[in-house]
Amino acid sequence: MNFDRSGADALMEITSRPELVFVRGQGSWLEDHEGKRYLDFIQGWAVNCLGHCPEPVVKALQQQAATLLNPSPAFYNEPSMNLARRITSASCFDRVFFANSGAEANEGAIKLARKWGQLKRNGAYKIITMDHSFHGRTLATMSASGKPGWDRIFAPQVDGFPKADLNDLDSVRALVDDQTVAIMLEPVQGEGGVIPATRDFMQGLRALADEHGLLLIVDEVQTGYGRTGKLFAYELSGVEPDIMTLGKGIGAGVPLAALCAREAVSVFAHGDQGGTYNGNPLMTAAGIAVFDTLTAPGFLDSVQARAQQLSEGLWDLSAKWGMGGERGEGLLRALLLGRDEGPAIVDAARNWAPEGMLLNAPRPNLLRFMPALNVTEQDMDTMLARLDEVIAKVRS
Structure with missing residues (x-):
């Protein structure tokens, strides 16, 4: 061919x-x-957590596709409710909003934190993020990211994301002011070079957030759902964040992501958040198959x-x-x-013969x-x- x-x-x-x-x-x-075969150690950038075409996901998609695809997020559907309950039961969170991508989930986390700041912190809106971080490709998530040069590609950037240094608690503390509402980070910076946040740093961030009445947001788009050996990477440090985002592995290859929050932080009013395909039965049915496989x-x-x-x-x-x-x-x-x-x-690995490697x-x-x-x-x-x-x- x-x-x-x-x-x-x-x-x-x-x-x-x-x-x-x-x-x-x-x-x-x-x-x-x-007809050339390739050993895949990228897996869609950590998306295919169960490999290519995993049987439980294929079966769930086939069954759900013949039952109900998308009734609109204006109505409840069983797979979305069942997956949300699984996630809240396995985590420290109380509420889940399903999205289509990690960037969309992170955009939602930014919106939720700012809405909470309007209601609880006199309009505070700044979210401290980390240098060399990666949170997505929307305008706000690019601005939140610490990837070099991203503040100029689609300028002007979205305001309100001062950058601290990963694993340097003093650099975070120096940025806190009366307009700060949250601290946001990846437990492991993937695009930044696979740099883990230390246990002490994560615990220090939780203490700092509590001291100043701030939210702690963990972007687990890449680390969530078993990637670190725990179901969620925040468990490695023994801390409980206020907001968490999931993506990539949550759907094992289908477009599914999640914004998770504690009850006290879930302050969206009706109309603040939505999306045509969010939480549709086809994707969330796949999500259930993934969750049940990972937690077996x-x-x-x-x-x-x-x-x-x-x-x-x-x-x-x-x-x-x-x-x-x-x-x-x-x-x-x-x-x-x-x-x-x-x-x-x-x-060289991709071009290797007779079989390549990704x-x-x-x-x-x-x-x-x-x-x-x-x-x-x-x-x-x-x-x-x-x-x-x-x-x-x-x-x-």
Whole structure:
């Protein structure tokens, strides 16, 4: 099968894509239009938490598609209520608003915090976020993000997002004033280079927020739903946030996200928040299948086992090749290369024959690993062995 350049030219140009088309996937493997297979350790940027075409999700979609697709968010539907109850029962939150993407959930979190500030803090609206953070691609979430240069791409930016340094509590404290309403962060900065917030920092933020009457918001779009070995990453620090956002893995490949909040913070008035497809039965039915799979006995234990295997394997590679070690939480990890060869390794791995491998380099000097949470021990060993071969080729 030839690559259809005319079809590609009909798509809006937003990123550089290789000349291949993926046509099917199963588990940790993808197949392109020429029949070549690829071991996938990107998984849609941590979206496909159960791998490609997981049976529970496929079954849930098939059954729900034949029952009810979208009655409108102006009415209740059973899958959305059932998924919301599962999330609140497993977390410290009381209310859930379902959205279509992590950026939309984060936009909702910003709106909710500002509405709470209007009602509870004399109109306070500033949300302290972290340098090098990533919260999405809407105007407000780009402004909230600390990605270099994003404050100029679509200027003027949305006001009210002073930037602190991750794991530097004093830098956060210095930004608090009478217009501050919340502190917002990712428990692990994914796009920023897989940098975890320390336990002390998370606990310090909770104490600082309590001291000044502020909200603590955790963006768990990438870390939520088992990615760190806990159902939610905030559990690693023993803190309870006021607002949490979920996305990516919550739907295991379908467009589903969530804004979660405590009862006292759930201050939206009717009409403040909505969306045509929000909480539709088709997506939330898939979400139930994902949640039930992840919370089945032993599942998170297996995530932790594979995380240990990945961490140890990356440390071995680092020692062999004189690199800078590895870091991360659970199955969100980075290999610190010590030199700017990430893009070359990504290209070489993808072009490897007879089977390719999909890796990600969010920064030139590191690789990020986001495998399926149910990746097998064998596939993990295969990835580590092949990565060793790719590094050898690139460095030769």
